[in-house]
Amino acid sequence: MRILCFLKAILDPEAPPGAIRFPGKVESGDVSTVLGPFEGNALELSVQVAEASSGAFVAVAMGDAAQDVTLRKALALGAERAVRVDAPLGFQDPLAVARRLRAAAEAAGGADLYVFGRQAGDWDMGVTAGLFAGLLDLPFVPLVQHAEVSGQSLRLRREIAGGYEESLRQTPLVVSVTNGPGTLMRLPKVKDVMLANRKPIDVLQPVATEPTLELQEIAQAQVTRQGRMITGDTAQQAAGLAAELRRFLVTGGGN
Amino acid sequence: MGIPHRVVYWNVPGHAWMYLPFAILVVVFVYGVWRRWRVWAKGRRVPLRPWGPRVRRLLSHAGLQSRVVRRPLQGYAHAALAVAFGLLFIGTCVVALKADFGLPVMQGAFYLWFESATLDAAGLAGIIALAVFLFRRYAMRPSALGRELADFLVPFTLLIILITGFLLQSLRIYATHDPWGAYSFVGYGLSALYGDWHLSIPAALIIHRSLWWFHLVLAFSFLGAIPYSKLFHLFMAPVAILLSDPQGATSLEKLDIEQSERLGVNMLSDLTVKDLVDLDACTECGRCEEACPAFASEKPLSPKKLILDLREHAHLHPEEPLTAAIKDETLFACTTCRACMEACPVDIEHVPKIVGMRRFRVMEEGEMPSGLAEAVQGIEERGHPFRGAQAGRTTWMEGLPIHEWQSGEPCETLLWVGCAGAFDPRAQKVARALAQLLLAMGEDVKVLGRRESCTGDPARRAGQEYLYQMQAEQNVQTLKEVAPRRIVTMCPHCLHQLRDEYRAFGADFEVVHHSEYLQAALVTGRLRAAAGGRRITYHDPCYLGRYEGVFAAPREVLKAAGGDIVEMAHHGRDSFCCGAGGGWAFREEGAPRVNRLRAKEAVATGAEVVATGCPFCLSMMTDGVKAEGGGEVEDIAEILWAQVAPEVTAQG
Ligand code: SF4
Ligand code: SF4
Numbered sequence: 001m002r003i004l005c006f007l008k009a010i011l012d013p014e015a016p017p018g019a020i021r022f023p024g025k026v027e028s029g030d031v032s033t034v035l036g037p038f039e040g041n042a043l044e045l046s047v048q049v050a051e052a053s054s055g056a057f058v059a060v061a062m063g064d065a066a067q068d069v070t071l072r073k074a075l076a077l078g079a080e081r082a083v084r085v086d087a088p089l090g091f092q093d094p095l096a097v098a099r100r101l102r103a104a105a106e107a108a109g110g111a112d113l114y115v116f117g118r119q120a121g122d123w124d125m126g127v128t129a130g131l132f133a134g135l136l137d138l139p140f141v142p143l144v145q146h147a148e149v150s151g152q153s154l155r156l157r158r159e160i161a162g163g164y165e166e167s168l169r170q171t172p173l174v175v176s177v178t179n180g181p182g183t184l185m186r187l188p189k190v191k192d193v194m195l196a197n198r199k200p201i202d203v204l205q206p207v208a209t210e211p212t213l214e215l216q217e218i219a220q221a222q223v224t225r226q227g228r229m230i231t232g233d234t235a236q237q238a239a240g241l242a243a244e245l246r247r248f249l250v251t252g253g254g255n
Numbered sequence: 256m257g258i259p260h261r262v263v264y265w266n267v268p269g270h271a272w273m274y275l276p277f278a279i280l281v282v283v284f285v286y287g288v289w290r291r292w293r294v295w296a297k298g299r300r301v302p303l304r305p306w307g308p309r310v311r312r313l314l315s316h317a318g319l320q321s322r323v324v325r326r327p328l329q330g331y332a333h334a335a336l337a338v339a340f341g342l343l344f345i346g347t348c349v350v351a352l353k354a355d356f357g358l359p360v361m362q363g364a365f366y367l368w369f370e371s372a373t374l375d376a377a378g379l380a381g382i383i384a385l386a387v388f389l390f391r392r393y394a395m396r397p398s399a400l401g402r403e404l405a406d407f408l409v410p411f412t413l414l415i416i417l418i419t420g421f422l423l424q425s426l427r428i429y430a431t432h433d434p435w436g437a438y439s440f441v442g443y444g445l446s447a448l449y450g451d452w453h454l455s456i457p458a459a460l461i462i463h464r465s466l467w468w469f470h471l472v473l474a475f476s477f478l479g480a481i482p483y484s485k486l487f488h489l490f491m492a493p494v495a496i497l498l499s500d501p502q503g504a505t506s507l508e509k510l511d512i513e514q515s516e517r518l519g520v521n522m523l524s525d526l527t528v529k530d531l532v533d534l535d536a537c538t539e540c541g542r543c544e545e546a547c548p549a550f551a552s553e554k555p556l557s558p559k560k561l562i563l564d565l566r567e568h569a570h571l572h573p574e575e576p577l578t579a580a581i582k583d584e585t586l587f588a589c590t591t592c593r594a595c596m597e598a599c600p601v602d603i604e605h606v607p608k609i610v611g612m613r614r615f616r617v618m619e620e621g622e623m624p625s626g627l628a629e630a631v632q633g634i635e636e637r638g639h640p641f642r643g644a645q646a647g648r649t650t651w652m653e654g655l656p657i658h659e660w661q662s663g664e665p666c667e668t669l670l671w672v673g674c675a676g677a678f679d680p681r682a683q684k685v686a687r688a689l690a691q692l693l694l695a696m697g698e699d700v701k702v703l704g705r706r707e708s709c710t711g712d713p714a715r716r717a718g719q720e721y722l723y724q725m726q727a728e729q730n731v732q733t734l735k736e737v738a739p740r741r742i743v744t745m746c747p748h749c750l751h752q753l754r755d756e757y758r759a760f761g762a763d764f765e766v767v768h769h770s771e772y773l774q775a776a777l778v779t780g781r782l783r784a785a786a787g788g789r790r791i792t793y794h795d796p797c798y799l800g801r802y803e804g805v806f807a808a809p810r811e812v813l814k815a816a817g818g819d820i821v822e823m824a825h826h827g828r829d830s831f832c833c834g835a836g837g838g839w840a841f842r843e844e845g846a847p848r849v850n851r852l853r854a855k856e857a858v859a860t861g862a863e864v865v866a867t868g869c870p871f872c873l874s875m876m877t878d879g880v881k882a883e884g885g886g887e888v889e890d891i892a893e894i895l896w897a898q899v900a901p902e903v904t905a906q907g
Binding site: 012014015016017018019032034035082184188189190191193194 | 351512513518617619620621622623628633634638642643644645646647650719721759
C-alpha cells in the first residue's frame, strides 16, 4: 500500500509559561519545535500499515525548516521520502491548508491511504483531515487507533464508549489517528536516525490559495486573584458571604 | 639421628604410578583452561597503560586481600586459607624438587621449621578457615550464598584433603618413630593417640598406604576441578583485579558511534577481555547482591546472578546474543549505584556491562522502559528530562542579583544549576539557598541560563549514548566559550559529567560540588554560621560518594552548621542508593520501593533532619521519609543557609 502521512511540528507545548507570547510570536530562542502530540500516533500507524502491506510511506509536512524535526523522525522510522510544503508556520486556515496538501498529494502521485494526526497540538481544530477527504472526495474515518491490512482493505478500530468499533474499508481512504495502546510511536534506531539526518528533504512551493478564514484577534486568559476577608461575627460573616455569592452569580465574578 | 629429614614416598612402593593420574590431571586442567581461554579471546582489547596503578591495586586487593577482609569473619578466614594454600603449594614444590630432581632441600633446619612446623600450622589454619566457611554457609545461611552441591563439595573436599594429609603424617610418625616428629606438631599429636588405641604397626602401614592413594586421587581431582568451577577465581581474580580500571570504572567508555559496527553489547565479542575475565573471576561470594538496592527491593536483578548468567551463556552459547541470557527487566532495574562494584572483592565491573547491554537495546532495537523513554525524549526535544515542568531555566533565581553570562564577559564562578535545580520545584529552593550562600561570600555568580542544557547523564545511563554525546559536545563547546575559573554545581550527576566523563570530549575545567566549595569557604572564614543543634543524618548520594569520592565535605558543612551527625547503618562507601539513579527518577516504581528501604534506615537513626547533597536524592528521600513517618529532608545548602542568613543580616 502507498501511504502519505501528514505531519506537523508545533511550538513546544511544554515550554515554560510566558515563553510563547501571543499573537503567534515566539518570544525567546529557547522554545523548541517538537512533534505534535498526535503526530507520533499517525507516524506509528503509517509504519505499521506500510510494514504489514509491504508498502511504503511518504511523510509530508507544511511549514518552514523547523518542520524538519518531524520529517527526520519519519525518515528514521522508514519513510521512503520526506516532502515539505514551504509555507510559513503560524495561524493557518484549515481549508487553505487542505488545498495545499491536496496539491502536495497530487504532486506525490497520490496514495491508497492518507494518514493525519487527530489534530495539531497548537490550534487544535482537528478538521484538516476531514476537509482534505472532502476535497479528494474520499471516505474519511476519524480517531483511528488500530489498522489491520486485508488485501486492499483496512480493518480500522476506533474506541467508543465502553468498547470499540471495527469497520472494513476499501482504499483509497483518509484516516486521522488518535492515541491508543497500539499507536504509541516506536523509538527509532540510532543508526536510522543518523542515516535520516543525511537524507534530503524535498521542498515544494505551496500553491496559491485564497484564505477562507482570517484571524482577527487572539487573547491570552488573564488570571487574577481577588480575595477579600469578610469580617464581623459569625452572623455578619454569613450574611457577607451570601451577598458576595449572589453578586458573583449575577455578574459572573466581575465588578 | 643425623641430619633432620624424612623419606619421601615412605611406605608407597609403586608410587611412580602416580604420574598416570598426574598426566590425566594435566590434560583435564589444560583443557579446562583452554575452554575458558576461548571465551576471553573473543573480547575486545582496550588500552591498559599505565600499569602502575593497576599493579598497586593488584598488590592491595589480591596480595593483601584488602577488600576481602572488609567482612572480618569470612574475610580473615579467606585470607588465612589463601596464605595456607600458598605455603602448602610451596611445600609440595619442595617435595617435588627432592623427589623428582634429587635436590637436597628436604633436610636440616629448613625441613624442621618450614616443611614440618610451618606447614602443619598452615594446614591447621586451613581447617579452621574451612570450618568457618561451612559454618557460615550452612549454619548462618546468609541468602547471598548458594547452597548447591558444588558449594558444598568445594570446601568439604578441601577439608578432607587437609585432614587426610594430617592422618598420613601421623601414621608415618607413629610407624617410623620419627625422631623429629614433634616439629610436625599436629601429626605428632595425633600419632600419640594411636599408641593409646594399640594400633598395630602392620595395620598402620596398610592404612597409610591406602590413605596415601586416596589423598592423592582426591587432591588431583580437586586440582582438575579448578578450571571447571568457581575455584578458578584463584587464578582469574588476580587477573580481573589487574585489568580493572584504577579509577573504579566510574566513567563509562565513550562509544565510537560512527565506526562501531554494532552499538552497544549484544555478542560476547562486544564485551572487553576484562568483562569476560570477570565472569570467570567471580567467587560467588554474594557481596554484590547483598549491597544491591534493586535486589533488596525485589526487582529481577542480582548483580551476582547477572555475572553467573553471563558466564553460563558464554560457555554454553558463545555465539548467541546476550539478550537470550539477560532480560530487559533485569537490565533496566539497575540504578547504576555502583554498590556492587564497591563490594566486590575481586573488582568485577558490573555497571559497564549493564550499560553496554542497555546501549544495544536502546540504540539498536529502540527499546526503553516507559517513563525513561519520555524523559530521554525530553532531553532531545527541550534539553531537560523534566516533563511538564512549569518553569524556565532562570525562574528559580527571580529576584536574586544573579545574571546569565553574556558573551565576552569574564566568568569567575559559574553556578551550574542542573535540570533539577531549574525545573523541580523542591530543588529550586536548594538552588536559591546555594546562590544566596555564594552571594554572601561576595561571589560574582553567573549562570548559563538558557544556554545550560542537560549534561546527558540520564540518557547515557539509560543507554542512549548518541543523544548523550550530542549533549556533551554542545555543553563542552559552550563551557569552552565561557571559560569559567571554576564551576560549582549542586548536582552530583552534573559534577560527575563535568569533572570526569566530559574529559573524553575535551573538557578540562575546575569543577566542584557545592559541599566542597562551601566547606572551603567555612574553613577560610568567608562564611560564618550561627550555632545550630539539630540531630542530622546524612545520606551519601551514590554519584557524590562512590563515583566522585566526596564523603567528608558535606559532613563538615553540616557540622559547621551546628549539626550533630548520626550515621545510618549504610554510609560512606557502603551507602545505599535512594533509588533515583540509572533513570529511575523518571520511572514508576512498584513496591517495595528503594527509597522506602533507605528512608527506614534514616528514620531509625532518630535524626530530626535527613540531609543530602543531590536534588534527586532529595526528592526520593522526601517521599520515603514522609511515608516512614520521619522528619525533614533538606539539602546541605539549605541547612547551612538557615544558619548563615542570620549572620549576614547581623552584619547588615
Ligand atoms: S549498580 Fe547498584 S543497582 Fe546496579 S547492580 Fe550494582 S548494586 Fe545493583
Ligand atoms: S561479582 Fe564479585 S561480589 Fe558478586 S558474587 Fe562475584 S565475586 Fe562476589
